[in-house]
Amino acid sequence: MNKVEPEDGVDILTTLDVQLQDVAEAALRKHLEGHGAGHGCAIVMEVATGDIKAIANLRRNEDGTYEEVYNYAVGESTEPGSTLKTATLIALLEEGDINLNDTVYTGKGKLQLYDHVISDSKEGGHGKITVKEVFEVSSNVGVIKLVQKVFKGREKDFVKKLYELKLNEPTGIIIPGEVKPQIRFPGDKGWSGLSMPMMSIGYEIRLTPLQILTFYNAIANNGRMVKPRLVKAYLKHGQVVQSFPPQVIQSSICSRSTLKKVHEVLEGVVENGTATNIKNPRYKIAGKTGTAQIAKGRMGYKSGGRISYQASFVGYFPAENPKYSCIVVVNSPSNSVYYGNVVAGPIFKEISDKVFATSPEWFSDIKGNELKDLPQTKTGQLSKLEYIMEKLDIPFESNGKKTDWVAVQRDSTKIKTTPITISKKKVPNVVGMGLRDAIYQLESLGLRVVAKGRGTVRSQSVNPGEPVIKGSTVYLEMSRGES
Structure with missing residues (x-):
């Protein structure tokens, strides 16, 4: 009998950033709990490479807790609603004689199409507004009127434009279970006179969150669409045996002039439109809100007299030189609050704020000696402290003694350390440490x-220096109470 020697497996080097993953999941969990939502997902992507830096998926259990049980980001396709309007804008700018300063009469926010009434979210409508404002305030009536003006009788050209933007193709990500997009073509089963108008505002189309993000990432990447990447390489004994470089899906999704106008509109959504609640003075966000009714199969959009909604926000930051793109999708938020700017927008902002605050390259014009106040620093490991101080270019003074753990003091000019001696027989002083280190x-x-x-840590129940009694409990009181 021949023996086959066992062979070591390979290690996988992913693109995920542990810190960004923690940030995305914590922000998603907090806001899902606040809205009592059914489930949600958040994805953070690096613009230039398509690297997925974070991907969080959470579903509500019957007891109100949330856990990760399904990859909604890749495996669930839904009608995206207003986030699809950016693709419609590109089609209008590329195929029609449309300028952002042209005006559209949206009336009182109602439009009759066959036996269907299209409504705007603003009571009483927006009246006469510019094309730019149509997309900033997300006017369904305005978008449909523009699409009818340019593509009425040319429905095939409209759908072909969506196909040119690769919205009908899966991203091909390495994760199994990606759902293929659904975008009807004129003549297909189910196509009607309502199809093009509804598609232009994000209905009668089904996409996954990752597919939508890939499209917006291309907008942030100067039109260059890259394939989402989750795995960089396979390693064996620390050596690369197979690498997976970034892949370009499409070198340019539209003309430079169109792209410039789209950037202007997406920045305007946050500066002047539906997402002003996430505007901040430190850096600019560009993106689009989305609020879509959730179809219940043959029952339509209303089941048991109740309509369920999906709230989303997708965009990129900093808008003037994008480094990250991000999408947040929240399914079935309750408490009668379901608009994308209110439900998904704050999750996006919490993620982008924390990413921005922890990215020293965006503060290159600030030197350590120009800081008005040196940061609060916890007692901890010397090696980690030295690394952070170097990255942030903050004045730092170590006494030179080789030690693993140090206490920290600061004065007006620099941060100083004092060695901490850890004994295996005595309870250490953990006051001033973060909870993980303690x-x-x-x-x-x-x-x-x-x-x-x-x-x-503000106080500990067992005094430092007392003998260690294994199995006994030390109670820690932290600097901030439970919230």
Whole structure:
């Protein structure tokens, strides 16, 4: 009998950033809980490469808790609603004699199409507004009137334009289970006189969150569409055995002039339109809100007298030189609050704020000695502290002694450290440490830890220097109470 020697497997080097993943999942969880939503997802992508830096998916259990049980970002396709209007804008600018300053009469926000009434979200409508404003305030009536003006009788040209934007093709991401987009063509089963108008505002089309994000990432990337990448390489014994470089799907999704106008509109959505609630003075966000009714199969959009909604926001930041794109989709938010700017927008902003605040390259004009106040710094490991101080270019003084753990002091000019001696037989002083470091120190000595609150350790129930009694509990009170 021949023996086959076992062969070591390979390691996978992913594109995920652990810190960004934590940020995205925490922000998603907090807001899903706040809205009592059914499920939701958030994806953060690096604009230039298509690298997925974070992908979070959470679903509500019967007891109100949330857990990751399904990859909605890749495996669930829905009608996207107003986030699709940006593709419609590109089609209008490329195929029609349309300028952003042209005006559209949207009346009182109602439009009769056959036996269907299209409505705007603003009570009483927007009246006469510019093309730019149509997309900034997300007027369904305005978008449909423009599409009818340019593509009435040319429905095939409109759908072909969506196909040219690769919206009818899956991204091909390495994760199994990606759902193929659904975009009808004139003549297909189910096509009607309502199809093109409804498609222009994001209905009668089904896309996954990742497919929508890939399209917006191309807009952020100066028109260059790249394939979403989750795996960089396979490694064996630390050596690369197969690499997966970034792949270009399409070198340019539209003309430079169109792209410039689209950038202007997406920035306007946040500066003047439906997403002003996420505007901030530190950096610009560009993007589009989306609020769509969720179809219930043959029952239509209303089931049991109730309409369910999907709220979304997709965009990129900083708008003037985009580094990251991001999409947030929240399904079935409750509490009668369901608009994309209110439900999904704040999740996007919380993610982008934390990414921006922890990206030192965006603060290159600020030197450490120009900071008015040196940052608060926790007691912790010297190696990590030195790394952070170097990255942020903050004045730092170590006493030169080789030690793993240090206490930290600061004066008006620099941050100083004092060595901490850790004994295996005595309870250490963890006051001033972050919770992770404190737990590591105490549990490594065989102690149990119960913490109350967040932030930095303010007090500990067992005094430093007392003998370690393995299995006993140390209670920690943190600097910020539980919220």
